[in-house]
Amino acid sequence: MLYVERLCAGYAGGIVLHEVDLRVHPGSIQAVVGRNGAGKSTLVHTIAGLVRASSGRIEIGGVHVAGRQPHRVAQSGVGLVPQGRRVFSRLTVAEHLVLAASPWRAATPGGEGWTVPRILELLPRLAARLRHRGCELSGGEQQMLAIARALLGQPRVLLLDEPCEGLSPDLAARVRDLIGHLAASGLTVLLVEQQLRHAIEIADRVAVLEYGRVVYDRPTAEARSDPGSLEAIVSIAAPPPSPANRSTPRLWADTP
Template structure:
């Protein structure tokens, strides 16, 4: 397993927001984490990333325990995190936004698998024409892509993306879906939080559905597709 999360418990003050949450992502796998509003999906990602310190439980990544470590250390270990709120640098150019994602500020030319600006342009062609434009001048969907591109520049082994299609037009949703597929084909594992069930089921092979603060159901996408009862119980219908 690339990511192994076992019995995480996270609190906001007295509120027990994550109760014995467990999930796994294998190398090369795309896994979706789904559930209604406020169930604890973002809390799960933040707890993995070290942005929230779990009170108990364990996060093992790539064979190493990383539970509650500083977020920058977890990023260095190889987890790229794209939060719900798009975090572009509005006054910086597209190019500078991408370069902000490079760990240590220098592209690793010695590593043939390392992400380069050219490789980013292959995945996101629109950026090539707009390298000098400010981040603020991109559309919402383009900003989302830029955040993903910037995160890839850090060469993650696992990409955790929190609701990348929130508020996007149907065309942009398809583009984000295609980009995630291509990223997955390049060998990166993905943990995807989504509200758009159709989109999630078209990129992931396994799903975890959250009930309030805990895991409600897990199975393959095919199993979920065949189970209307589970979908009605845990997801918007």
């Protein structure tokens, strides 16, 4: 569904992404983890058309979209949930939803697409906050709104840039549950996270980005069962161990 091949991109200061390859199958979750500055946001922005690819291919459902304007990429079925949510502080939840559900990308009548009622059924917390402005929402509510806004664009591929950043463990778990639910219902997900443990619980595949290069890309199950490869990820992507667990870093929720 999402196919990235030898993708290079960057800014006036230089190339950030170096020949990035990714292949994300329909309805699966591909995690991309990496340290701050590794190029994760540049990757999602390049796929979304916000940063111009200098070379390489980006295909959505077999259609080459690299070089298209961001609104054309969105029309091709790419939804972006940006880092830091980027909700409008002065607009209410209802206003955000009405804007996102603009007619040119509204669900077809009687079709399967996302509508505001369907969104509010999925996210009842937003229904309770319809009249509240963006600045009055909690971080978790803002994240739900950012995801709702992207869904109303009827994406086939959802790009989520650090959706759990700054959320309490409980809220982060709820956001992960939501992402898992969306993928289970057929949406293809590219999930960017700085922390491996946030991504690994729900991802089908995990890639590690280091200095703009993919240095690791394997099924999650394989990564879990291969301690050698795990160490490679740990050294790159794990946060420094706290004094309490310095000798045995605990990355996986189910590791004793």
